[in-house]
Amino acid sequence: MSTLSSICRQCYRSFASPAAPLAARQFSTSPVALARQVNKIPVLSKKALAAKAKKRALKARKNIYEHEKMTLTDAIAVLRAVEVAKPNSTYEIVVKTAMTRGSAVPKGRISLPREAKPKTEDRILVFAEGRQAEEAKRAGAHIVGGIDLADGIINGRHQATTILCTPALIRAITPKLGRILGPRGLMPSERRGTVTDDIAGYIRRLSGTTEWRGDKSGTIRMAIGKIHFPVDDVVRNVRQFVSSVKRVTGNQKDTESDQKSKSVKPVNAITRIVLSSSQAPSIQISDL
Template sequence: MKYGKKYAESLKAYDRSKLYDVDEAMGLVVDTAKAKFDETVELHVRLGVDPRQADQQVRGVLVLPNGTGKSKKVLVIAKGERADAAAAAGADYVGAEEMVAKIQSENWFDFDVVITTPDMMGVVGRIGKVLGPKGLMPNPKSGTVTMDVAKAISEVKAGKVEYRLDKTAIIHCPIGKKSFGKEKLSENFNALMDAVVKAKPAAAKGQYIKSVTVTSTMGPGIKVNYAKL
């Protein structure tokens, strides 16, 4: 495989077969992120569970200690007092049926998160088929179907992330930006890994954490010593 010059340089900076401690891995991911933009740092965790089994799902949300470094646009679908509360809490867009109609007729997706109240789920359900594949469908488990819309907005703006298992039993989740530096990235990494470990399903058998890798948008994957986590 032929690599770009910067990527090839990054590969020389570390040992691809070695498992690095968290702080060292974060230092390397910062050093090997050589793009001209502020690269996102992602955590990839392979778990020893069967994602096809309902009792072996791993999913949750948490607010990262240092946020994600990305400002998220929030759409709130609500009425009355809840709509007023959403606007006051800093939602980027607030509305009810007219927002659903806009998404349906204009294919409008200028937002990153959808928050709604339980009484509006019937309305939101009309666009479930377009929101679902994009990972935008509100869900009580992720805190995006709630009466406390103000709290939900503040958590999203503060850097709330959702982690969930994909079909190959891997969790992919952002933990910040290169500009955070290794200390802040390490704090976010540890918070997310703690959450994943605590979310271990009772039905999971054998080794739970199979591998842990961190990578920047354009950089190589760096393996983390998960035995110490």
């Protein structure tokens, strides 16, 4: 019995009673399951993707100056200390505006006391006829013509960085080009001064200015100086640029243009002004 105790029960019964019939092996008749099931990746909607990106941004690590405000001179001192080994680094100013629905992209021109980088050449298109068209050509306009230029802009044949128009033609081109040039910030308007009878004078003023332009969210970025610039030069550049942005966005009254234009300027509130450099953190400015 000691040897039989090490045998399993089923074998022991077969050994103990050899006359008993052997048990038949039972086979499963269930369907064969797939070896691997591939789960489909759900396609997220735009709203879900935006919420996911917002959560990721909130979890991202912020720099130590994220919620701290400084005066302009203190911020410049911090950036100069961080960039002490790179005197050719560039200061960049970022102005964030609260873009309301249907408002135009902020855009303007400025002549800084000390330019941070070489100026780029503008390609100027002018809607004018007669004497004004001849004056525009002599002043240096690249493309000059009447209403027939609208079709060339629509099909992309005429490319320009600045578009001017005389008051006599603005009503004729607005129905054709309003939806095309408006979102790009190129539509001539009285508020911006690009609808004028003095086309030649406007073109001459362009040669000494630099264009700044915001994006669709209302964020304006511009190189405002070099680290090796004296502090006073950077301060003058920043204050003059912010003043230009405030006039265009309606946060600061410009008496001359307000008297010429009868329309009321819509106000795009400025929510934040940030100064940064190539390697240094972004610092919010409190006294602008």
